[in-house]
Amino acid sequence: MKRLARDAGLLLLTGALALSATLAWRQWTSTAVTSAEKRLQSHQRLALLAQGSYDNQPLDTPLPRPAAQRPNSRILAAYRAMRAGKPSAIIIVTQTQGYAGPIVLSVAISTDGRLIGSQVIEQQESPKLGARLADPQVHWLEQFSNRQLTDRWALKRDQGDFDQLAGATVTSRAVITALQEALSYFDEQHTVLLGSSAHE
Incomplete structure (x- = not known):
């Protein structure tokens, strides 16, 4: 027992x-x-900002998401990068509908409203066609750097300023529209996005 x-x-x-x-x-x-x-997530969303251009942890304090969304894209998140107590850039995460599914982009915008750069976070586009927008060797997204809302946000074939991603018209148009709408959102909401320190 x-x-x-x-x-x-x-x-x-x-x-x-x-x-x-x-x-x-x-x-x-x-x-x-x-x-x-x-x-x-930090690498994907902050890689667009130059090293030393911010000294805070932007992803730790997301900004309020908008109640009203864009006509062709959806703002998923926004973050404020700071340098010496002043805003240095805004990072907007936006989603648009591509040819095969949603495309999620990280978009960095300077305090004067210029597009610093953009990067694909997620996409489901066709291999060797739309999916090439995420290929760092293609450099298609680089043509949008330093552009602003007043540029002609369309493909050259549509009387705009931008080249098409070869063989991916739908993808190209979707991304161009999403970037334009991110800049439009920044333009409309810059006071909120930059905060009171931007005006001090």
């Missing part, structure tokens, strides 16, 4: 230790995964 009780006690102890180890492992890996996801 004593042996049976001892064996049951050992079994319970072993089970408790195994459960503790499993929970500890889950907690450790969950923290590591969350940390890795945060680093990836």
